[in-house]
Amino acid sequence: MSPIGLTGGIGSGKSAVAQALVGCGAVLVDTDAIARALTAPGGAALPAIAQAFGARMLDADGALDRSRMREQVFADGAAKARLEAILHPMIGTEADRQAAAAGERTVVYDVPLLAPVSRWRRLAARIVVVDCSEDTQCRRVMQRSGWSEATVRSVIAQQLPRATRRAMADAVIHNDGISLETLADTVRRLWALWNNPARHVQP
Numbered sequence: 001m002s003p004i005g006l007t008g009g010i011g012s013g014k015s016a017v018a019q020a021l022v023g024c025g026a027v028l029v030d031t032d033a034i035a036r037a038l039t040a041p042g043g044a045a046l047p048a049i050a051q052a053f054g055a056r057m058l059d060a061d062g063a064l065d066r067s068r069m070r071e072q073v074f075a076d077g078a079a080k081a082r083l084e085a086i087l088h089p090m091i092g093t094e095a096d097r098q099a100a101a102a103g104e105r106t107v108v109y110d111v112p113l114l115a116p117v118s119r120w121r122r123l124a125a126r127i128v129v130v131d132c133s134e135d136t137q138c139r140r141v142m143q144r145s146g147w148s149e150a151t152v153r154s155v156i157a158q159q160l161p162r163a164t165r166r167a168m169a170d171a172v173i174h175n176d177g178i179s180l181e182t183l184a185d186t187v188r189r190l191w192a193l194w195n196n197p198a199r200h201v202q203p
């Protein structure tokens with residue numbers, strides 16, 4: 001099957017859907033994980049980041065100091081653009097490498113901030129959006145990560161609006177008021193449908 005783009009706001013259940021897709025046989029290209037690897041100790045993006053922002057952006061282990069960087073890009077749009085100019089091409093290159101290694105298997109690009117006009121949108125033949133209410137997002141992330149409600153809401157405010165995400169979806173998975181098992185089952189049914197497109201048009 002052609003590549004799938006997977007997106008959803010924080011706490012929507014996107015990672016749970018990604019795992020269910022892997023269970024169906026998809027190969028996951030997790031752009032967040034790639035970004036983390038690029039900025040972990042010894043990560044390939046660190047020299048350019050240190051050059052652009054100063055060595056003070058690295059922590060004692062030599063990894064990117066995430067909270068310091070978050071503070072800086074939160075306050076300064078130009079800094080955000082500079083960081084993205086370093087990271088995005090490297091993420092793209094690594095994603096291409098992983099996708100090429102997938103061979104015939106279906107690639108799922110897991111992209112938290114999948115924008116309507118972006119390399120990911122162009123690569124993906126279909127988009128799956130995992131959706132739930134903002135209150136549910138808050139509840140899940142507060143429980144999962146121990147963040148305050150205000151922190152979760154400020155992250156949500158920085159992500160794409162729900163309506164924008166849903167407008168580009170070929171399938172919206174409503175992950176509200178259902179169990180994780182029902183969620184996985186929904187993913188399996190979508191996978192089956194997209195893998196057997198002819199079964200609904202037989203006379």
Ligand code: ADP
Pocket residue numbers: 008009010011012013014015016017140141144175176177178179180183
């Ligand atoms: P995301 O990747 O979108 O941030 P996750 O898939 O990590 O979200 O889900 C956030 C948290 O909510 C996780 O702890 C996950 O297990 C839980 N969760 C997601 N969907 C459900 C659900 N339908 N029922 C119960 N817990 C859920």
